[in-house]
Amino acid sequence: MNIQYLKTDFLVVGGGTAGTMAGIKAKQASPESDVLILEKANIRRSGAIAMGMDGVNTAVIPGNSTPEQYVREITIANDGIVNQKAVYETGRLGFSVIQELESWGVKFQKDHEGNYDLKQVHRVGKYVLPMPEGKDLKKILARQVKRHKVNVTNRVMATRVMVQNGRVTGAVGLDVRNGNMVVIQAKAVVLCTGACGRLGLPASGYLYGTYENPTNAGDGYSMAYHAGAELTNIECFQINPLIKDYNGPACAYVASPFGAYTANAEGHRFINCDYWSGQMMLEVYKELHSGKGPVHLKMYHLDDDTISEIETILWDNERPSRGRFHEGRGENYRTHGVEMNISEIGLCSGHSASGVWVNERAETTVPGLYAAGDMASVPHNYMIGAFVYGRIAGENAMDYLRDLEHVEPDADFLAAEQARIYAPLNQPDGVPHTQVEYKLRRLVNDYLQPPKSPNNMDIGLQKFVAYEETLGLMGARDPHELMRCMEVHFIRDCAEMAARASLFRKETRWGLYHYRLDYPEKNNEEWFCHVNLKKGDAGHMELFKRPVEPYIVDVDLVEEVYDVAVR
């Protein structure tokens, strides 16, 4: 195993949705600069949108809605704990992102008059824009990356961000094919490594049968933490209503505009809005425990043509193996409801609000370190939010780094990281990563799955802390297994953060996402704030309250309670 040294002006870690856009926008802003995307997989087919997307979930299109309306919607859906200025940017810049994607060949659904064919899925406004032909999205982005002369290094997984004298100076990674350690000097870094999708264990017991693309194991959450950055809202878990066992969207966002809806076993509606929120998840949880479960996505009342149209979208895009899953079970939307279940827990700002703290400039609290996409703390940001924040990060970083010089990496830091990465190779007969990961994630289910109880979480926390030692038992035989071992380190860090943040916030908020049995009510007097955490000077996790930034759009949270129950 060798060490490979690289140098770039701007390093993008993760070439998914946000990362490809960050690279492109950085080059547009400063064509003479060197920009490098470091990708664990291959940018042609990586991340959440590897096989395209069924639609845009947060499209603010002039004439349909305004950024102010969008901010209001998300503020209410996220129980008031938002940095509105950051949410506003997704509303303000989303349309130009859609237009640029269109100019690159991405297709969005239009009506007969050529207007964007927006659908209402949210509680109030129309923000969902279908893209039934969205399957080549990632290939189109990869082509633009190339066209903009952004450098790409595929199959290298970042493991740590380098910080020297209070600013970011690059990153360290592992080549998952040849096992080399890769050291990249950079003047600014943006982390775009997606959600922590491998936190809880799916009910199927299959480690990779997650909702999120399992490549995204919480890498960026952990790397930002070790770089000294603040993380926020970690207790606001991501939990989704999914096709039971298959664990992908059913998908009400696509089907509800056609007349489908989420129903209980009796075929009755129990929620009046299919937009994913903690409040909605709490209703699903209650229904499943009421004796009226299981719940299902009901389509069998629709006519044959409509169902065929839904099938074409659902089986061709995003999660195209949905069709063969149903087929294997002899189930058909015409005769069967799609049985749904509650997913494993994860961390993801794309869907909920848990992420690395960023402001409206995509800056973390560490100079030179940016974050974008699912791992950055802009709530309910979804795909367009990832594009918007990739763009913001790319543009701002080029401004920031203009007069900076590279810094020689710290030799002690590199030696320590080298020892950490390769430790499992020294003991090829150590415990396989699969078992170590399985047990860790089973403990996450046992002790952190809401509803949350303090004593359980305390036990969980102790176990996650002690698991640091268990990680030392792992053995690996090749670079691929080393990659998985490093991912288990990331997952452990995220589990500890999730336990500590959940214990810290002594109230219930965001419906099921943070439903505490010992504090079942919302308590605005004490907890109308963010819970942030960071690595303290002594190396321990520190938690503290961070005030909510002053609102820029008025919302009366007492009047406008987010309630989607059908009573």
Add this chain to the structure above:
Amino acid sequence: MALTTQRVDVPVIVDESKCLEKCNACIEVCPLDVLVKNPETGKAYMKYDECWFCLPCEKECPTGAITVQIPFLLR
């Protein structure tokens, strides 16, 4: 540590008669990096049972040699 090898049913099936020796397409696009070539036969196979049943491998195979099944535990 004492170890043993267990058999598992893997989701990806490669029709070796259709797999091209000079091709690497499926291996290059798999986000989980679980496909490799058998050095002896030059044919692709699933080396690690770590699959998101996402289908890039199947979609990008020029000869239709790949079939992705839903992993057994989910089926």
